[in-house]
Amino acid sequence: MGDVVGFRKRRRSRSRRRGLLETPWLIPALVVMAVAGFYGRDAISDATGLGLISNSSVAAGRGSFRECYTPLDRTCVIDGDTIRLKGEKIRLLDIDAPEVRDYKCASEKERGDRATLRLVEILNSGTVSIERKGSRDVDQYGRSLRIVQVDGRSAGGILVAEGLARPWSGKRRPWCL
Template structure:
């Protein structure tokens, strides 16, 4: 037995209601920006607008103290973090490798113990000490990069002599027993 549905059948069909898209994109975008900013700050990056907030103080971390002209010869006072793996921005990888403003730089005149592919615990311990000391030296003054006869090494790192307040970082690390002068190739530390 069927019920009478005539009144319903004669009604005009309505167009389906469109659903409004959810407003998750701006929330996701805000989360992504916050994550990127947190990552940048932990890698040692300090934006220039912080100088304005601090009243233009030149002692603020990340403030340039001299004009820069690319990576061939740079003079800056910068704060560094540690970045043992992957890329970075103003961070120390190991005793002879740093990231400076997004460029990976190898200190050209020295060799330090490995911290990743070490051959004995003593090499790792000395490499860790060299890494910490390099960060201390770099944060102590104005960094200047001097080019050498080759621009990059076989790993694509920029080869530079690094000076802090005019003193060679390499010489300081060698004098402290944390590095040796680079003579080509890998030599054992054990």
């Protein structure tokens, strides 16, 4: 007799779980949320016609670039020398900017944050062109190596002139003294 009661209790809990999954609105709602999370943030950016084609200009509408918040963000600024354009990671070939994640000191983090925000402003200020240059196409982390220009000016060069980055010398140097 005790087995029958235990069986009924287990059966009831299973039916509750099954009932939740069989709710007619749950699965469609989860699908809509997943699609909106993946595409929704970049729908405006993608509508402006951004695309990565080497040695070409792409029109960047105002506000097309912003800071990256999740790995699902497709067009955004990761840090002062790395962007994501339609899902492709691009490393600005001509500069080295301070780190915002694996920083060695507070001043490096602070300068890296300023470089990131400034790069967002620069990229949103005009027509962005992406140019392949040199023999290396991809770095050790799988990022495309490109010169990024806005209205004919190097985005990296602007950061260097403002003291938020330095010219790339071929190797990383410390930002902390």
